Amino acid sequence: MLNGxxxxxxxxxxxxxxxxxxxxxxxxxxxxxxxxxxxxxTIDYDALGQPPSAKHLLGTTLPGSDVLAQVIVGxxxxxxxxITSAVLATVIAALVGVPSGFLGGRLDHGLTAxxxxxxxxxxxxxxxxxxxxxxxxxxxxIALIIAAFEWPGGARTLRSQTMxxxxxxxTVAMRMLGESKTRLVFAEVMPHMTGIxxxxxxxxxxxxxxxxxxxxxxxxxxxxxxxxxxxISEAQGQSAILNGLWWWFVPPGLCIALLxxxxxxxxxxxxxxxNPRLSAANRKLMKRFRRAARTAEPEVAR
Amino acid sequence: xTAPVLEATNLSKEFPVHGRGSRGTTVKAVQNAxxxxxxxxxxxxxxESGSGKTTVARMLALAYPQTAGTIRLxxxxxxxxxxxxxxxxxxxxxxxxxxxxxxxPLHKVRYTLGRALRIHQRTLRGKELEEQTLxxxxxxxxxxxxxxxxxxxxxxxxxxxxxxxxxxxxxxxPSVLLGDEPISMLDVSIRLDILNLLAKLRDEEGLALLYIxxxxxxxxxxxxxxxxxxxxxxVEGGPRDSVIQSPKHPYTKLLLDSSPDPGRSLRSGDxxxxxxxxxxxxxxxxxxxxxxxxxxxxxxxxxxECRQTFPERTEFPDGQWAHCWLHQKxxxxxxxxxx
Ligand SMILES: Nc1ncnc2c1ncn2[C@@H]1O[C@H](COP(=O)(O)OP(=O)(O)O)[C@@H](O)[C@H]1O
Ligand SMILES: [Mg+2]
Numbered sequence: 001m002l003n004g005x006x007x008x009x010x011x012x013x014x015x016x017x018x019x020x021x022x023x024x025x026x027x028x029x030x031x032x033x034x035x036x037x038x039x040x041x042t043i044d045y046d047a048l049g050q051p052p053s054a055k056h057l058l059g060t061t062l063p064g065s066d067v068l069a070q071v072i073v074g075x076x077x078x079x080x081x082x083i084t085s086a087v088l089a090t091v092i093a094a095l096v097g098v099p100s101g102f103l104g105g106r107l108d109h110g111l112t113a114x115x116x117x118x119x120x121x122x123x124x125x126x127x128x129x130x131x132x133x134x135x136x137x138x139x140x141x142i143a144l145i146i147a148a149f150e151w152p153g154g155a156r157t158l159r160s161q162t163m164x165x166x167x168x169x170x171t172v173a174m175r176m177l178g179e180s181k182t183r184l185v186f187a188e189v190m191p192h193m194t195g196i197x198x199x200x201x202x203x204x205x206x207x208x209x210x211x212x213x214x215x216x217x218x219x220x221x222x223x224x225x226x227x228x229x230x231x232i233s234e235a236q237g238q239s240a241i242l243n244g245l246w247w248w249f250v251p252p253g254l255c256i257a258l259l260x261x262x263x264x265x266x267x268x269x270x271x272x273x274x275n276p277r278l279s280a281a282n283r284k285l286m287k288r289f290r291r292a293a294r295t296a297e298p299e300v301a302r
Numbered sequence: 303x304t305a306p307v308l309e310a311t312n313l314s315k316e317f318p319v320h321g322r323g324s325r326g327t328t329v330k331a332v333q334n335a336x337x338x339x340x341x342x343x344x345x346x347x348x349x350e351s352g353s354g355k356t357t358v359a360r361m362l363a364l365a366y367p368q369t370a371g372t373i374r375l376x377x378x379x380x381x382x383x384x385x386x387x388x389x390x391x392x393x394x395x396x397x398x399x400x401x402x403x404x405x406x407p408l409h410k411v412r413y414t415l416g417r418a419l420r421i422h423q424r425t426l427r428g429k430e431l432e433e434q435t436l437x438x439x440x441x442x443x444x445x446x447x448x449x450x451x452x453x454x455x456x457x458x459x460x461x462x463x464x465x466x467x468x469x470x471x472x473x474x475x476p477s478v479l480l481g482d483e484p485i486s487m488l489d490v491s492i493r494l495d496i497l498n499l500l501a502k503l504r505d506e507e508g509l510a511l512l513y514i515x516x517x518x519x520x521x522x523x524x525x526x527x528x529x530x531x532x533x534x535x536x537v538e539g540g541p542r543d544s545v546i547q548s549p550k551h552p553y554t555k556l557l558l559d560s561s562p563d564p565g566r567s568l569r570s571g572d573x574x575x576x577x578x579x580x581x582x583x584x585x586x587x588x589x590x591x592x593x594x595x596x597x598x599x600x601x602x603x604x605x606x607e608c609r610q611t612f613p614e615r616t617e618f619p620d621g622q623w624a625h626c627w628l629h630q631k632x633x634x635x636x637x638x639x640x641x
Contacts, residue, residue: 169404
């Protein structure tokens with residue numbers, strides 16, 4: 001199954017981009033200080049708000065900081081918040097959705113009501129209020145708040161998936177062999193949800209990055225540290241758009257967009273795999289098309 | 303005769319109907335079914351699709367509780383308490399109809415059979431586990447065994463998968479096997495092999511078997527006793543030869559008349575094999591079943607009584623029985639002629 005995922009080119013590209021950003025988040029600060037010999041807050045008084053040049057590959061901000069250094073270091077702020085919120089959201093979604101779907105009954109009623117309550121809350125507005133209330137919170141608090149509003153959708157998906165897998169013949173067969181509930185969940189049901197869970201995780205990750213950027217942009221994100229959101233927020237605060245300093249806000253914006261595209265790619269790929277009729281038909285058509293193209297070419301050449 | 307291993311009396315199952323405006327209504331999938339299984343003997347349960355055969359098998363396997371009736375295993379009434387269920391599962395195993403759905407596609411044969419073995423022999427591992435797994439494969443004639451143990455289900459054919467499913471059921475050393483149309487989804491060419499395997503398990507392991515089928519020809523080939531089910535009710539049963547040679551219920555007769563010759567159908571390669579002809583008319587709606595005998599709308603001999611009450615059981619000297627007003631009214635002779 002995992003092999004199937006990795007064979008899909010969309011999934012591979014998406015995961016590749018993801019891995020690249022993860023690497024950036026892990027090694028970025030070290031790279032900036034050890035290789036670029038600078039920090040995101042170092043001010044170059046000779047280059048205030050300068051466009052990209054050999055010295056500053058992505059130009060400088062109006063106060064004179066290197067944009068590239070900021071974007072690289074900012075990756076850590078953004079991606080860490082995203083990943084932490086995604087891990088939390090996925091774990092909560094699994095802890096609520098899977099037992100709810102597998103055990104059913106009164107527990108299911110309770111957990112479903114709980115999930116629906118969160119689902120109907122105006123999540124971003126509340127995130128905003130809470131984040132504003134805990135002004136200047138550490139990055140993991142922001143992650144926690146984002147996760148709190150990110151999990152309900154996933155819990156609902158996992159619940160319905162679990163319910164359907166619980167009734168499948170192979171699960172029933174193992175149950176009627178005397179297998180314990182725990183093993184049924186972990187060995188028969190859960191392995192079938194790796195695709196959904198990983199798609200969910202990536203989606204939550206990007207949602208976390210977005211939410212963090214939005215909060216920072218509004219000035220109520222983490223204070224002190226740099227993230228893509230804070231860069232854009234600063235650019236906005238100093239009228240970068242009006243002054244035509246595009247190199248200031250475009251790179252962090254592109255990074256966010258790229259991460260979003262990567263998730264979309266992985267999700268498309270997983271969709272293709274879990275909807276085999278679609279992909280098989282596509283693949284067959286593609287093959288026929290390529291073969292036709294190959295045989296047609298020499299004739300055209302002649 | 304010896305005491306039965308598994309005995310179900312007056313088993314009924316109603317499924318609630320979901321949807322708008324249907325609160326409180328139910329599908330009467332099975333009504334007052336009796337099933338008795340003996341060691342070393344095969345009972346065939348024959349009926350067309352939708353007659354409630356799977357529901358009977360699943361109730362007997364404790365997949366879900368019955369609405370009414372009792373199940374007795376070795377004379378003791380079965381409860382649905384957790385621990386009681388576990389020891390029941392050790393005795394009674396179900397073989398599913400669809401071998402493509404009943405094996406987890408993510409697990410190798412080694413895992414599936416290994417788990418089945420270890421559920422009831424917790425300390426089993428290593429060489430001993432491997433040896434017992436191979437032994438199971440040998441028992442279901444999947445040789446060379448070393449080649450099959452590390453295969454995934456998708457690497458196996460339907461017949462091979464069904465053998466794995468049977469091996470998994472055998473892993474707990476059950477005394478009863480319930481086969482829910484175990485050959486209906488398989489290629490014609492391997493159906494006979496699976497039937498012979500079941501016969502071998504009956505003869506060599508002394509298993510009590512319930513063989514469910516919609517095709518009376520395969521029942522004739524395999525079983526010792528036949529029971530015929532129609533629209534959730536058992537309409538006739540008895541020793542195989544008596545039921546086949548002198549059916550006592552019009553529905554059984556219709557089934558037999560529309561079934562191909564068994565010898566030919568089991569060996570020839572045409573795909574229509576084992577399928578009961580479709581010209582039997584429509585089965586009744588089980589949400590709002592007809593009163594009396596469910597078969598009366600399709601029965602050429604229907605009388606007034608048939609439309610009002612379900613007939614009592616009529617017993618015949620050789621153990622055959624039927625629920626039909628014809629015998630209650632001493633008109634059984636009409637079944638001898640052409641309907
Ligand atoms: N889980 C269920 N929920 C509701 N109705 C069911 C369920 N299982 C079976 N039925 C209904 O019970 C009847 C008998 O079904 P089944 O036992 O599967 O018949 P068979 O195996 O003989 O084809 C059918 O009308 C079917 O629609
Ligand atoms: Mg069935």
